[in-house]
Amino acid sequence: MSMPSLDSTTLCIEKLVDKFEYEFEQPLLKEMCSVGKIKSFSEGDIIMDTGDILTHMPLVLSGSVKVMTEDSDGGELLLYYLEFGDTCAMTLSCCTKPSKSNIKAISESNAEIIFLPVQKMEEWMIKYHSWRSYVLESYNYRFKEMLESIDNLAFNNMEDRIFKYLREKVIVNKSPKLNITHAAIAAELNSSRVVISRLMKKLERDNKIIQNRNSVDVLDFH
DNA sequence: CCATTAAGATACT
DNA sequence: AGTATCTTAATGG
Numbered sequence: 001m002s003m004p005s006l007d008s009t010t011l012c013i014e015k016l017v018d019k020f021e022y023e024f025e026q027p028l029l030k031e032m033c034s035v036g037k038i039k040s041f042s043e044g045d046i047i048m049d050t051g052d053i054l055t056h057m058p059l060v061l062s063g064s065v066k067v068m069t070e071d072s073d074g075g076e077l078l079l080y081y082l083e084f085g086d087t088c089a090m091t092l093s094c095c096t097k098p099s100k101s102n103i104k105a106i107s108e109s110n111a112e113i114i115f116l117p118v119q120k121m122e123e124w125m126i127k128y129h130s131w132r133s134y135v136l137e138s139y140n141y142r143f144k145e146m147l148e149s150i151d152n153l154a155f156n157n158m159e160d161r162i163f164k165y166l167r168e169k170v171i172v173n174k175s176p177k178l179n180i181t182h183a184a185i186a187a188e189l190n191s192s193r194v195v196i197s198r199l200m201k202k203l204e205r206d207n208k209i210i211q212n213r214n215s216v217d218v219l220d221f222h
Numbered sequence: 223c224c225a226t227t228a229a230g231a232t233a234c235t
Numbered sequence: 236a237g238t239a240t241c242t243t244a245a246t247g248g
Binding site for chain 1: 227231
Binding site: 157158191192194195198213214 | 236237238239244245246
């Protein structure tokens, strides 16, 4: 046994207990630390790409992660954000056999994530009540969220979609000032820069935002 | 200065 | 709502 591994395990337990002491029971936390790996990411890092084989499920410890789909032409669409305590529904559904990811996960800020082997999922489902609840609840929550996304896509016009997008981003970034360009928004909503510019101008006229070069202040985000 | 790039405008599909 | 194209404005060397 080398000292570094002992140290990192101890550190890991401290970190997890600190964040999840009410969520998971102690033996589970210990197991999570012994088989899980904590990794740090910075803004823009690709955590998972489409086509990657899912061997581990991620659990967000800090920061935020955006989850998106990619179509055949490389067009992207933002699905949702993962924050503290969240996990990816995609990996939950494939715990029985290793499969490929349909989604792409990019770090929205600096983030820490613990990766747990998917093989442990089933084992823990039986062994730990708190784990079972957690998995079922997350699955349920993501399902609801996906329905909302579909609803938004199908029934809301682009202007509403942009404003919802901005408000969501204000929440995950914890700041009403967003450092983002029109082109970047267009990419995330799978639209075009000109269209975003047009509608952003309208939002500005309606006093919902104030625009600057490379950033935007969201005024009406409640 | 100039090159690069974000954002606005206009016109057409 | 999206594409193409041009103009204008900021930014950083």
